Amino acid sequence: xxxxxxxxxxLDHIRYALELGDGPLTNGLxxxxxxxxxxxxxxxxxIDITTTLSGIKLSVPFLVNAITGxxxxxxxxxxxxxxxxxxxxxxxxxxSQYGAVKTQTNYRSFEIVRETYPEGVVFxxxxxxxxxxxxxxxxxxxxxxxxxxHLNPAQELVMPEGxxxxxxxxxxxxxxxxxxxxxxxxxxxxxGMAAEQIRRLLALGFTCFDVGGAGGTxxxxxxxxxxxxxxxDLAGWGLATAPSLIEAAAVCGKNDTIVASGGLRxxxxxxxxxxLGADAVGMSGNILRCIMEDGVExxxxxxxxxxxxxxxxMLLTGSRDLKALRKxxxxxxxxxxxxxxxxxxxxxxxxxxxxx
Ligand SMILES: Cc1cc2nc3c(=O)[nH]c(=O)nc-3n(C[C@H](O)[C@H](O)[C@H](O)COP(=O)(O)O)c2cc1C
Numbered sequence: 001x002x003x004x005x006x007x008x009x010x011l012d013h014i015r016y017a018l019e020l021g022d023g024p025l026t027n028g029l030x031x032x033x034x035x036x037x038x039x040x041x042x043x044x045x046x047i048d049i050t051t052t053l054s055g056i057k058l059s060v061p062f063l064v065n066a067i068t069g070x071x072x073x074x075x076x077x078x079x080x081x082x083x084x085x086x087x088x089x090x091x092x093x094x095x096s097q098y099g100a101v102k103t104q105t106n107y108r109s110f111e112i113v114r115e116t117y118p119e120g121v122v123f124x125x126x127x128x129x130x131x132x133x134x135x136x137x138x139x140x141x142x143x144x145x146x147x148x149x150h151l152n153p154a155q156e157l158v159m160p161e162g163x164x165x166x167x168x169x170x171x172x173x174x175x176x177x178x179x180x181x182x183x184x185x186x187x188x189x190x191x192g193m194a195a196e197q198i199r200r201l202l203a204l205g206f207t208c209f210d211v212g213g214a215g216g217t218x219x220x221x222x223x224x225x226x227x228x229x230x231x232x233d234l235a236g237w238g239l240a241t242a243p244s245l246i247e248a249a250a251v252c253g254k255n256d257t258i259v260a261s262g263g264l265r266x267x268x269x270x271x272x273x274x275x276l277g278a279d280a281v282g283m284s285g286n287i288l289r290c291i292m293e294d295g296v297e298x299x300x301x302x303x304x305x306x307x308x309x310x311x312x313x314m315l316l317t318g319s320r321d322l323k324a325l326r327k328x329x330x331x332x333x334x335x336x337x338x339x340x341x342x343x344x345x346x347x348x349x350x351x352x353x354x355x356x
Contacts, residue, residue: 006099007071009226014068014077016222017285018292024235027215027263028242029272031336035329037318047311048321051279053091054183054208054257056121056145060307061274061322062090065210065261065282066125066148066187068109069095075109077288080296082116084287087300088307091280093123093148097138098130107141114142121145123185128169132179139182146183148210149173154191155219158232162223174204188212190219190262192239195247195343208257210282211248213241216263217285242276243339249277249355250345258355267309271317274310275325277355327353 051061064085068074078094085092094113100106114122124144126135128151139147151169156162177184186201187210198209220234239247241262248258260273261282270281283303290299319325332340332347340347 007073010068010071010074010095012226013222014074014288014292016225017217018289020218020221020225022216022263022265022285023218025214025238025240027213027269028240028336029269031332031334032242032272032276033331033333034272034275034313034317035331037316037328040315040318042315042318042320044311044315046320047314049307049311049314051322052257053121053259053280054146054185056091056183058091058121058280059089061278061280061310062088062270062303062307063123063259063261063280063282064090064092064287064303065284066093066123066150067095067284067288069097070099070106070109072106072109075112077291078109079112079116080291080299081287082113082120083296084291084299084303086117086120088303090303091121091123091145092117093282094125094142096125096127096150097141098127098134100141101126101130101134101137110141123148125150126176128173129163130176132175135176136180139180144182146185146208147176147180148185148187149176150187150189152189152191152219154234154237155189155223158220158223158227158230158234160227160230170200170204173206177205183208185210185257185259187259188244190214190217191237192241192244192262193248194239194244195251198248198251202251202256207255208259209248209252210259210261211241211244213244213260213262214238215240216261216265241273242336243343245273245276245278246340246345246350246354247343252277252355254356267306267313270306270310271313271325272330274322275317275328275330275354277326279322326355330354
């Protein structure tokens with residue numbers, strides 16, 4: 001059975017994500033600053049940007065994050081997203097497969113990603129409401145290397161048909177974690193994560209978190225645009241990416257994995273996110289925009305330029321690898337500094353090192 005409302009929703013999300021762009025909140029990284037190192041004692045060939053994400057090795061610390069799938073109309077978009085990730089050696093996540101596994105339809109729009117990028121690191125994506133068997137089906141559909149479970153309560157609350165009852169999600173997610181054959185990434189979709197939730201997830205055995213902070217694509221705003229009549233306005237809600245990362249780094253151990261996402265659009269923002277403790281950077285809205293407005297070659301070029309800029313910035317901070325980047329000096333200003341003080345993060349200690 002083809003679900004017309006689901007298909008329309010997928011297309012509306014793309015349309016309104018492009019129409020609305022990022023914000024109104026910022027990702028908070030404008031309040032994070034590097035110190036220039038005029039004596040880097042490094043050459044570009046020395047810079048190592050390889051990373052490990054839940055035990056999976058990546059040659060570049062980038063991920064084309066979850067966007068779409070679930071209707072034939074987006075198969076071509078997913079092919080182009082996979083071509084973009086492949087050009088850079090980045091990982092790629094597909095959009096939610098929940099509807100597809102529920103109705104056993106539209107697998108093609110997802111399978112195209114693995115077909116286009118056979119050697120790639122590909123992530124499946126499912127709702128926290130999925131059964132363990134459905135989650136494994138999503139993984140099998142793509143021979144996925146890991147599974148993202150997405151959390152989006154603010155988005156749901158703006159949708160008239162959205163979920164209202166979020167009780168029992170943790171227990172269900174734990175069942176998924178115990179059942180599936182690949183590492184699990186818990187992911188927000190643009191409203192961020194705080195230390196309290198990450199601690200609860202760590203206690204249940206989760207080890208990989210994509211903070212999905214505010215400052216980029218804004219799903220409460222997208223849904224408000226789709227349902228103007230509801231009048232619910234949560235467009236300014238959420239914890240931005242920079243404070244979310246600081247919270248994650250404060251509670252994660254060295255064997256846990258942090259993905260930074262939410263409004264990361266260039267090499268400088270990526271370098272700052274990695275310096276705050278992220279193991280990789282996820283990007284959705286900007287890559288989607290390039291593909292839809294300028295074509296796949298421009299999207300590939302854009303991602304490659306971001307990676308080149310990251311390498312240059314690592315050189316300019318004297319950071320040979322991502323571990324060194326986490327120890328390069330930073331300082332914090334404005335609202336982010338207020339946040340650090342209120343939440344008990346010591347800005348002077350964080351200036352020297354952010355993560356074990
Ligand atoms: C059109 C569109 C659809 C999305 N659909 C999903 C989805 O199905 N599942 C999911 O986990 N995240 C989804 N996201 C959220 C992104 O993966 C990401 O968390 C969010 O957009 C913030 O990153 P950004 O600011 O780089 O866009 C979607 C994003 C966009 C732009």
